[in-house]
Amino acid sequence: MISRKRRDAGQAFPIYVVMVAGLLFLVFAFFAVGKASALRNGAQGAADAAALAAAEQTREDFGAPFLASLPGNMLEQFLRSHAVTGCPAAQALAAANQADVNYCQPPPLGGYRDRIKVEVEGRKPVDSSVIPGTKNRHAKATATAVVEFRCPVWRPLDFNDDGVQDLYIFQCTGVGTVEIAPGSPPPWSEVSKSLYDVHLVDN
Template sequence: MADWLGLDGPIDGADCAVADDFAGRNGAVITRCEPGTVFDAEYTVEVRTREPIGNSVIPGTENEYATADATAVIEPRCRLAPGDEDEGGDRGRDPVNLKCDDRDWSLDPDNGDTLPEASDLFSVHLSE
């Protein structure tokens, strides 16, 4: 669990499909999506509009496409509470306690009613 919270696990690029869907709903297509490494929890995405700019006050842009790129960085908001550090053993069905920026969570496998959202566990900001 500590590896997962600290973003020390593999980044497989599955989120590029989500980025592609989001771009599509905004009239664009992804031209590049690169997940970071295990140590760089980030994604760099480049997009291009589906349609050219069209008629504009700038001559010669009728057939040009708008492009943009950004790098999103994912940062953990939580850490395991003292005493809950992963010791590599089987915790069984014991609750896991998290200390987060805005709230502390107790994740009880026998009570799934109070699970945090992804936004409670991680923050995302643009770095470029």
Template sequence: MVAGLLFLAFAYLAVGQAAANRNGAQTAADAAALAAALDTRDKLADEWVENVLDPTKWRDIFDGNGVPFDGCGRADQLAAQNNATAACGIADELYPGYTVEVETNKAVGDSIVPGTENIHAKASATAVIEPLCTFPPLGEGAGDDVLPELTCKDDEKWKLDPEDLVDLPEPQDLFDVHLVD
């Protein structure tokens, strides 16, 4: 009876080890996907600030165009910090973003379950960059000396004065980055 209880205890330990490794892989995937998307979100926001006086470019920027999607380097860094290796690519979602698949560098390890000593946990995550602002089409309420009004999250209105562009929305006001799976 004692041998049976010891076997069960070791089996639960093995399952716990595998679950902890899997959770670590999911954490690494989530962090890597979010880091890649945040990196690109900041570049999109910078692109908008550079083109704030040219509202003809705003739609492309808010749609995720205008900057190269090169955040996978940041995803690789975050995966490495979480003791994993990442494979990163552009997400195929409603909004632009990244899908990251990771594999832990550390195997599940030796246990009473045969074959686990070389098994590495795998996980994936997708993070998207969702625009938070809308603005009227060009020609509706905007002239050469008036910029379109932005309506962003929580119906916050941004009336932009081309002569005084000191109080512009921050990246987190313009775009939301979140996990979709």
């Protein structure tokens, strides 16, 4: 009888080993999935921050050419032709979030609106011992931000009838009236957020 119990125990031991090994594999697999998900979320946060940084820097860079376009009645042309310039700022924000920018594309959409699409890649690999091919796999994410001119209605005033505008009155959505005298414009930081809205949109 004792011999039979020993045989049964000996036969059960490999089953226990397999069960424990299977449970350990599941634990490591769940850990890997959780790590991959966390890295993906981190990459998405970095992409969002990078896209917004690029858009905000672009808005800042609009200052001098925007104000220079007012006296000579060149505002309409500026609004339709200005370039997105903020992609270097995207890399700085991505790096601060442990990621690198793979590309930053600023195709103009027209209609006084510019779209900046950024893709980032996280610096930390998934590197799971139970999931093949993850040693050098990094999380990637994309985000798109727009710089949108929100004052589609404006009125130039020429007090001296000399062909040079002395005052622009902008009606801005969600903000109200913004007045800019080309001869003595206010600091761009005071009016840029009224003239241009920066926000994320769906890719």
